[in-house]
Amino acid sequence: MKNKRITLKDLAKDLNLSASTISRALDNHPAISDATKKKVQRKAEELGFIPNSIASSFRTKKTKSIGIIVPRIDIHFHSLVISGIEDFAYKNGYNVTIFQSKDSLKREKEIAKILQNRMVDGIIICLSIETEKCDHFKKFDKLGVPMVFYDRVPTDFDANKIVINDFESAFTATEHLIKKGCKRIGHIAGSQKTDIFKARLEGFKAALQKYKLPVNEDLILYTKQLGYEEGVICAKKYLEFSELPDGVFCANDYTAVSVIQVFRKHGIRIPQDVAIVGFSNYPISKIIEPNLTTINDCAFQMGESSAKLLIRHIEDKDEFINSESITLRTDLIVRESTQLSDA
């Protein structure tokens, strides 16, 4: 037995007021007397009135809802970003609707189409790995629906972006190895089709150059996905070299973990024989032994910043700003894989 939902009109009839007065009273509109407001609020409470947000959205053309498109939710980095987005959005009265592109351009386009139906006031996007052109997102500019991209961002058009400085982070990571005395440093790189992995490679090379170390292309191993298994393969390649690297900067933590494990199994001491640095500060970096030195990419903050920027653009439409690009600070977290612990 469902009970009927109470509407503004029901309240109006009950209190012998007009629906507009009720609406304004509940909105704390200045033109309504305090006495009426109290009366209305009490009655609303009593009858269990809940505003119909769909009707409200319909009328105001605001949904207080933001859409998120991520490659996958179950990748830890993205789940952290989403968590940051949800947290900031919630505090500001927005809710978040999530879509997974599954790294498929086709699905990303489908989702873009769905999102044009006025469901959301703005969109936060991390591009699928397959995406090279972003035409399917350009419509939102025309429709006045703000977008913010994070991590994997478009290069073919001007957009709001939240990124970290991959070049600089990689530079810092590599520099750290150099300062620890490494002279023959390897790099496990991600797909060079992706800008962020390209930037990490560049940062790596730049650090070597700054310290007048040779850039030995043999020591740079390329992977497709930076997966754990690929890391194992890379580590084994290093073992076949006549001379091992004395330091490896890995473009993510998974591959760094593989290297640590494979090397250790071969009696190589970390960090004494080879020092390892990862990237992303995944939970495993604190658990693997030795603990992994890595770049903290501040995923949660990236989510917060994305939401903050997006909501600002949603609510201040008349701004003259065309697009903003924000680069977040990263930290190098030094752990045992590059430094013997005090203990």
Place this chain on the structure above:
Amino acid sequence: MKNKRITLKDLAKDLNLSASTISRALDNHPAISDATKKKVQRKAEELGFIPNSIASSFRTKKTKSIGIIVPRIDIHFHSLVISGIEDFAYKNGYNVTIFQSKDSLKREKEIAKILQNRMVDGIIICLSIETEKCDHFKKFDKLGVPMVFYDRVPTDFDANKIVINDFESAFTATEHLIKKGCKRIGHIAGSQKTDIFKARLEGFKAALQKYKLPVNEDLILYTKQLGYEEGVICAKKYLEFSELPDGVFCANDYTAVSVIQVFRKHGIRIPQDVAIVGFSNYPISKIIEPNLTTINDCAFQMGESSAKLLIRHIEDKDEFINSESITLRTDLIVRESTQLSDA
């Protein structure tokens, strides 16, 4: 320069038809002639008509949207469940809106209030750790909004539930240790306020009893959160015993990993000296050395099943079913922490 959105009425005027005909044509309604349908579809395409889903929801009282309340998005188990939900929902034309209770009853209640405003057609919930009574969800029953609970489910009222059989899974895990020859088996337990961890403890004890092994309360160590650090503490406690356990069943993978690491550091061989079984099949279980034998809790499938059950309840309201409870199958994944690898 925003371009104006095209509405049904615009199409109607342009084609000299009524809005109702346009609506029906795009809906492939049988009463509309094929010729008209084609004409309308072509025009809609040409003008870039996108239906206003808010207006549609307003009229039909269906949002094609489902709400999810989880403790946190960035816990891997939940991100997997959400991924499963999104996947199934997407394929069935639903989208998902996510809220984090942050394991706070207060916030869970706030969210429940927000969700009453007709935003969603149904709700999937994993209760916050603080939640004991579920009164704040009972309104949805009255409002005819279906709910499905997963993992942490209410005990104080009849509800749709998707769970795994924690008792049986724990039984299987323990039995596996027994069959490997363990006789002195410990258990690292989760908070006994939570039913699932209570069930895991019960399953553990039941297996011991079945095989006529003594239930030694000293070997059962209790934690609050089953965190990595707590696991370390438990492992150290075991080390202080005059006689070590020869097997440990841990109520989750994090604590299992701690035990492996602490024991190994003390020269204890795994699995030869002590065999370890975890619970949940977290990614780390495949990476830790030795790889961890664990219970695969099929989180993604749990999400799919939740969405499937929910959508069925949304679309078949007239059913006589009051509530359904589904128990999913789990698997024991045997790895090196209980069995020497062939290599």
Place this chain on the structure above:
DNA sequence: ATTAGTTATGCAAACGTTTGCATAAAAATT
């Protein structure tokens, strides 16, 4: 007592879609 100003409330339209009912036009039956 008239005017002006203030305060509190109501009227009515609008948002874009869907849908029951009516009806016009065409086809089929008598």
Place this chain on the structure above:
DNA sequence: AATTTTTATGCAAACGTTTGCATAACTAAT
């Protein structure tokens, strides 16, 4: 040719809220 049936379309109301404008009821100033 008259009637019934079928097919295709239109009319108009409804969903619940918000909001510009009008207005009524006071109060304050002339």
